Amino acid sequence: MHEPLLVVRNLAVVIGGRHILHGVDLDVAPGGVTALLGRNGAGKTTTVRAVLGLVPRTGSVRFAGEETVRLATHTLVRRGIGYAPEDRGVFAGLTVAENLRLAERPGAGGPAYPLVHELFPELKFRAGQLAGTLSGGQQQMVAIGRTLLNGNRLVIADEPTKGLAPKVVTEVARVLERAAQAVPVLLVEQNLALVRRLAGHCVVLADGRTAHAGPAAELLADPEASRRLLGVGRHRPDSAAPAGETAAAGEHTSGSRGSTVPARSPDGPPRAVRAAGEAAG
Numbered sequence: 001m002h003e004p005l006l007v008v009r010n011l012a013v014v015i016g017g018r019h020i021l022h023g024v025d026l027d028v029a030p031g032g033v034t035a036l037l038g039r040n041g042a043g044k045t046t047t048v049r050a051v052l053g054l055v056p057r058t059g060s061v062r063f064a065g066e067e068t069v070r071l072a073t074h075t076l077v078r079r080g081i082g083y084a085p086e087d088r089g090v091f092a093g094l095t096v097a098e099n100l101r102l103a104e105r106p107g108a109g110g111p112a113y114p115l116v117h118e119l120f121p122e123l124k125f126r127a128g129q130l131a132g133t134l135s136g137g138q139q140q141m142v143a144i145g146r147t148l149l150n151g152n153r154l155v156i157a158d159e160p161t162k163g164l165a166p167k168v169v170t171e172v173a174r175v176l177e178r179a180a181q182a183v184p185v186l187l188v189e190q191n192l193a194l195v196r197r198l199a200g201h202c203v204v205l206a207d208g209r210t211a212h213a214g215p216a217a218e219l220l221a222d223p224e225a226s227r228r229l230l231g232v233g234r235h236r237p238d239s240a241a242p243a244g245e246t247a248a249a250g251e252h253t254s255g256s257r258g259s260t261v262p263a264r265s266p267d268g269p270p271r272a273v274r275a276a277g278e279a280a281g
């Protein structure tokens, strides 16, 4: 791999006295898709939120050669990181066009609407539609489209296919594939068929630590390692199958195997901070 775009070392997060991350190391390649994998509760979303400064963190986060671990989220975002959060962070009461307009940042050479509309023609047709009336896949397009508006140098997408029907997963996969040709993507994903199709490298977390890093194809071709690290019961080497088809067969990372990390507190903050989703667009 060339010099990584994002280099995370010994990232630790403590929330309410609970150690959520204990030392995550993560390199994001300067091109294509890097996948962040792990069972439920392994710490993937917390890692992404820590990189973005949305939770208190220690360690080192170097982005494009600059140490950013002490930077506020808005400053970091202006350095060129787009974020599509797990809950999509779309404003239901605003139109598609208004959602996109909110994400515009001045001084980035103007918003890249031609790119966004080329990748997602539907967002152009549906410009006047309230985002709350869009399907899950269409809302995901708004979330990803927003990250591509401002010439960002890195896009972080947190489980963009979660809860989507297999056909829509295939659509989102195509979109991510094309987006990754324009900008490097850090993809949090449990759909391993999608990972096999899109990702060059992967990093696997377990219990708040990095458990593995290397070429995604290598890990997914190793049934024993896939089972141990991802809890995949069986391995289907049908890499040529469209992501949606294999996704329909249920090739997903399994749940946690009794993590020592305590469960999220019911009164904890919401997973995605809406304002940050907006700011990070």
Ligand SMILES: Nc1ncnc2c1ncn2[C@@H]1O[C@H](COP(=O)(O)OP(=O)(O)OP(=O)(O)O)[C@@H](O)[C@H]1O
Residues within 6 Å of the ligand: 015, 016, 018, 020, 038, 039, 040, 041, 042, 043, 044, 045, 046, 047, 259, 261, 262, 263, 264, 265, 268, 269
């Ligand atoms: N604000 C919080 N307060 C307390 N515990 C939290 C908080 N956020 C996350 N956790 C806990 O930290 C652990 C890691 O959560 P995280 O959401 O990062 O995992 P994940 O790998 O993204 O999981 P999933 O795949 O299920 O989305 C979990 O045990 C979770 O309950």
